[in-house]
Amino acid sequence: MTTLLQLLDTRAASEPDRVALIVPGAEPLTHGQWAERSRRAASGLVDRGVKPGDRVGLVFGAAAWPDYAVAFMAVLRAGAAAVPLSARLAPADLRFKLHHCDTVGVIHTGGAPDAPGWTARLDDLWGSAELPDPKPADLAQVLYTSGTTGSPKGVTATHANLVWGCGGRRRPFAHSRHLVHGFPIGTNAGQQMLINALDAHPAVVTLPWFTPDRFAALIETHRAGTVFLVPAMAIELLSARVHEEHDLSSVLLLGSAAAPLPGRVAADLCRVFPKATIANYYTSTEAAPAQTVMIYDPERPGSLGRAAAGSAVKIATADGEPLPSNSTGEVWMRSPVSRSYYGDQGSKVFQRGWVRMGDLGYLDEEGYLYLVDRESDVIKSGGFKVSTIQVEEAVYACPGVVEAAAVAIPHAMLGKAVMVAVVGSVTQKDLRIFLKDRLAAHELPVKVITVDSIPRNHNGKVDKRALREAVT
Structure with missing residues (x-):
């Protein structure tokens, strides 16, 4: 597969009635509906003057994941790049990001944001214009970092970057009929769940607002085989003792992302999810799809694992010179398809296919990665x-x-x-x-x-x- 559009159209042709996305309170979205609705909305975007290479903001709340998914693919079909943003962002933050990447318009769910260009709801975009044919090297997404160590940065991704690793014979998470996650729209982890809805075997399920009880009920109701969350959610689930009220025995894989998972929390998750493999994923908005994966091992409770297929990790100096095993230095990751910062091609974060992660760490003799700290937090x-x-x-x-x-x-x-x-x-x-x-x-x-x-x-x-x- 060379673009997400091809991925969706292939899935829609072979499994049009298969459910891709589920959010309580909304109609489930099938692959067939996803493809058809995104074509009509894309034509509406072209009718509004959207051209290949333009940036279009997407401001959606978590209750609108199905509509967000349609809008995202519609922007790509129009040849433009999507800028995913949560409706929960502060108005000033939202304004900054929409202006920073020069969006020509914004698709939203309600309460039109203060934005450059036009604003529209998804239902306003039906049209009949002819659509372009995006290429793998074309810009597909601008995703903003959290900005915890400075101003948020827009990270660009091409179609080739987003589709990397997709379209294989064996679909990911084939052990599950449903995958439940708690990631928000506008985050790198959330975007990965959107791609899972396109490519993975299970239907992807999420909820409008995370609470431990609702999340556990969602797992129980759908007999989810796969669950993804962030450490803060895991801590809330454990503190609320949801396993005493809900049957969580269906979970065979529990993945944690976005931040290191404390060893004690991982050990407690093993007890609460008795059949689950606990996996810790390490990446960044800049480095994706590169990542390391660590299956929880009591002998290596602090490790983030080794580089996944297609990725590489090294410990190096600020200039990228590799350091020997057990030496503390900067963590660098290499992605099979690189990203960059919007409007900042000279950034020192991206160097010859490698990405400086902003973390300090070391690799042991077997290549397992350990974080020492966030460089700015030491x-x-x-x-x-x-x-x-x-x-x-x-x-x-x-x-x-x-x-x-x-x-x-x-x-x-x-x-x-x-x-x-x-x-x-x-x-x-x-x-x-x-x-x-x-x-x-x-x-x-x-x-x-x-x-x-x-x-x-x-x-x-x-x-x-x-x-x-x-x-x-």
């Missing part, structure tokens, strides 16, 4: 560098801890020191005693606070900048 305390990931792993191991995050705070003598925010019933005194023999002196938190929740961004990652601002 705490330089006195003469030492402290890994917040290592601190958080130790905190998670303490009984009574539900969630935890470590950040740097100013210190009069050391410059910076460790602060830990904790959700749970553990007392600050008991946590300090627990950590005393598990962390080095320079890693011990000088401040521990108990909070109701850890701030997270739209992608489900801990927003450490927001946490620091809230407590300092």
Whole structure:
């Protein structure tokens, strides 16, 4: 397959009545409906003047996944590039992204955003214009990063990038009739679920708003064999003890993405999903479809695994020079089909097919990847560098801890020191005693606070900048 359009049309021709997407409260979307509706909407876009290479914003809420899927493919059929954005974004953030990539118009579900060009609902776009024939190298998508370490960046992907690995004889997740996920529209993980709806064996099921009980009920109702979530969702499921109210025995694969899965959380998931293989996926919006995959192994609880087929990973200097095993350096990944930043071809993130991930880590002798920390999160305390990931792993191991995050705070003598925010019933005194023999002196938190929740961004990652601002 060379484009997602060919993938959908082939599936629609062979299995027109097979359900592709399910959202409670909405009509299921079949592959046949998906193809036909996207053709009509694409003609409507061309009638509005959309030309090959234009960017079209898609502002949709999670309850409208089926319509979003139609709109996404309609934009591609019109020869344009889709800019997926969640309707939950702040108006200023939405405005910035729509203007940054010069969108010519926006398709939305209601409450037209402040945007350049025209705005329209999906149902307004039926037309009859002749459609172009996009090529594999054409721009298909501009997807924005979360912006936790700076301004959000638009990451471009071609048709060839999005379709890479699709169209094989054996469809992914063939053990499942249904795949349940909790990823939002406008995220890299959410886009992968959209591609799964096109290419994978199971129907893809999601819900308008994540709550632990609703998510577990969705798994039980559909007897889902495959589940994808982010660590924050996994923690909520465990805390709510949903396994006591819902039958989760159908799950054979549980995948976690978007952030490292703490070892204790992975071990608890093994108990709650007794038949499931727990897999941790590591990638980024810039590096996709490259990724590493790690099947949870108690002997390697902190590893993110090895590079998946078609991908490569190395530990290197800032200039890309490889470092030997067990040496800490920058994590680099190589994708089989590269992406880039919109309007910034000279970025140092993309170099000769390799992508700087912004993380520090190391590879062991067998090629397993371990993260030391996000480069921007490393705490330089006195003469030492402290890994917040290592601190958080130790905190998670303490009984009574539900969630935890470590950040740097100013210190009069050391410059910076460790602060830990904790959700749970553990007392600050008991946590300090627990950590005393598990962390080095320079890693011990000088401040521990108990909070109701850890701030997270739209992608489900801990927003450490927001946490620091809230407590300092």
